[in-house]
Amino acid sequence: MEGLIHEEYYVNKGDYVTAGSASADMKRKLRQLGVSALILRRLAVASYEVELNLVIHSLGGKLIFDVDSEGVTLISEDRGPGIPDIEMAMKEGFSTANDEARSLGFGAGMGLPNMKRNADEFDIQSKVGVGTTITMRFLLK
Amino acid sequence: MTVADMVKITSGKILLGEEHQDLEISSAFCSDLMSDVLAFVNEETVLITGLMNPHVIRTSEMLDLKCILFVRGKQPSQEILEAAEEMGMVVLSTGHSAFTTCGLLYAAGLRGIAIRTQEAQ
Numbered sequence: 251m252e253g254l255i256h257e258e259y260y261v262n263k264g265d266y267v268t269a270g271s272a273s274a275d276m277k278r279k280l281r282q283l284g285v286s287a288l289i290l291r292r293l294a295v296a297s298y299e300v301e302l303n304l305v306i307h308s309l310g311g312k313l314i315f316d317v318d319s320e321g322v323t324l325i326s327e328d329r330g331p332g333i334p335d336i337e338m339a340m341k342e343g344f345s346t347a348n349d350e351a352r353s354l355g356f357g358a359g360m361g362l363p364n365m366k367r368n369a370d371e372f373d374i375q376s377k378v379g380v381g382t383t384i385t386m387r388f389l390l391k
Numbered sequence: 392m393t394v395a396d397m398v399k400i401t402s403g404k405i406l407l408g409e410e411h412q413d414l415e416i417s418s419a420f421c422s423d424l425m426s427d428v429l430a431f432v433n434e435e436t437v438l439i440t441g442l443m444n445p446h447v448i449r450t451s452e453m454l455d456l457k458c459i460l461f462v463r464g465k466q467p468s469q470e471i472l473e474a475a476e477e478m479g480m481v482v483l484s485t486g487h488s489a490f491t492t493c494g495l496l497y498a499a500g501l502r503g504i505a506i507r508t509q510e511a512q
Contacts, residue, residue: 274453298429298453354446355423355444356426360427367430
């Protein structure tokens, strides 16, 4: 099945001001496609979380959205630094966020578990010194 | 309760969205942590917060929230109000603390959202 939409957004380390703009843009595009409000909200929340993670934790990376007739695949790829202990990072409340992120109301250690909860499929691969890739799938029905 | 009721109960004011005074508010969530708002809010609710930056609006946008109540008498910046206006949100303000604001609204019948935790799943 040929993809309906393919979008890539580059996200810079430390770019707190624009963090979330890719997710907001994608949400608008998907709304125009007629995606239901409930699925749209789950996708937007997970996307915003992963976008914030790129800004807060990564050295920079990109978000890739692929929409097909059955669902949306969202891939986040970064250039490091990688997560040493994924099991720990998946626990609610565990956070390594800096003060700047916390002052904006983030870094409560809810991001990764919240992505997993909102996505129909969730996969995280990480290698220290290389980078982290998170793949999420959202079914449209 | 309606937006107009909330304003009256909290001795607050409407900063944006005067035309939506009849909007029905069925539940509330109070937090300065947007991480928790993103993790716990899964229904239409009013966000009560003392946090004052554009990510409050962006978080609300992701969750389709229609009403925000700023506490502790803080005045949101023009940037925040413009972002909220673009989203068609109602923005309210009260001089009360978060605790007092929630107490007044709870006493008037407004209730919190259901919380799901990782342990409970």
